[in-house]
Amino acid sequence: KAGVTQTPRYLIKTRGQQVTLSCSPISGHRSVSWYQQTPGQGLQFLFEYFSETQRNKGNFPGRFSGRQFSNSRSEMNVSTLELGDSALYLCASSTREAEAFFGQGTRLTVV
Amino acid sequence: GDSVTQMEGPVTLSEEAFLTINCTYTATGYPSLFWYVQYPGEGLQLLLKATKADDKGSNKGFEATYRKETTSFHLEKGSVQVSDSAVYFCALSRGDSSYKLIFGSGTRLLVRP
Numbered sequence: 001k002a003g004v005t006q007t008p009r010y011l012i013k014t015r016g017q018q019v020t021l022s023c024s025p026i027s028g029h030r031s032v033s034w035y036q037q038t039p040g041q042g043l044q045f046l047f048e049y050f051s052e053t054q055r056n057k058g059n060f061p062g063r064f065s066g067r068q069f070s071n072s073r074s075e076m077n078v079s080t081l082e083l084g085d086s087a088l089y090l091c092a093s094s095t096r097e098a099e100a101f102f103g104q105g106t107r108l109t110v111v
Numbered sequence: 112g113d114s115v116t117q118m119e120g121p122v123t124l125s126e127e128a129f130l131t132i133n134c135t136y137t138a139t140g141y142p143s144l145f146w147y148v149q150y151p152g153e154g155l156q157l158l159l160k161a162t163k164a165d166d167k168g169s170n171k172g173f174e175a176t177y178r179k180e181t182t183s184f185h186l187e188k189g190s191v192q193v194s195d196s197a198v199y200f201c202a203l204s205r206g207d208s209s210y211k212l213i214f215g216s217g218t219r220l221l222v223r224p
Contacts, residue, residue, distance in 0.1 A: 099160065
C-alpha cells in the first residue's frame with residue numbers, strides 16, 4: 001500500500017509570492033490534515049479535511065487555505081508569503097481509529 | 112485548552128541503556144494518546160498508541176501506559192540501540208469528530224555506541 005505522498009519535496013519562494021502544496025493520502029483514507037513544523041513553534045495544526053469538507057482549522061491567518069478533492073487528494077495554499085512561513089509542511093491521512101500517517105513533508109524556504 | 116508537555120532534550124544514552132521520555136497531558140474527557148518518531152529528513156511515523164486509561168501501547172520494544180490518574184503517557188524502552196536516535200513526539204487526539212493531533216515539543220534522543 002502506498003504511503004502519503006507530498007509534492008514537491010523542496011520549494012524556494014520569494015516574499016510576496018504564493019505557493020501550492022499537494023498531498024495524496026493513503027488509499028481509502030478520507031481524512032487529510034496539514035501541520036506546520038518549525039524549530040521555534042514545533043508542530044502546529046493547520047487544518048483538517050474530511051470528504052471534501054474542512055472540519056477543523058488551526059490558529060493561522062487567512063493567507064493559509066486548503067481544499068480537498070473528491071479523490072481525497074488535498075492541496076494547501078499560502079498567499080503573500082512571509083519569511084516566517086519558512087517551515088516543513090507535513091500532511092497526514094488518518095484511519096478511523098485516528099492513527100495518522102505522515103508524508104515526508106514539503107520544505108518551504110521563503111527568501 | 113488541550114496541551115502536551117514533554118521533557119526537554121536532548122537525551123543522550125549509551126547503547127543498551129534504559130530509556131524513559133516523560134509526557135504529560137491536559138485535556139478534558141478521554142483523549143487518545145500517541146507517540147510518534149521522526150528520523151532526520153523524514154516525516155513522522157506512528158510508534159504506538161493507547162485509547163483508554165490503563166491501556167499499554169507497544170511496538171519495536173517501546174512501551175507506554177495511559178495513566179489517567181497522573182495524566183501521563185511516558186515512553187520507555189529497556190535497551191536502546193544507535194538506530195533509535197531520533198526525535199520523539201507525544202501527542203493527543205480528542206477524537207470528537209476530528210483527528211486533529213496536539214503535539215508536545217519533541218524530545219531528541221541520541222544513542223552513542
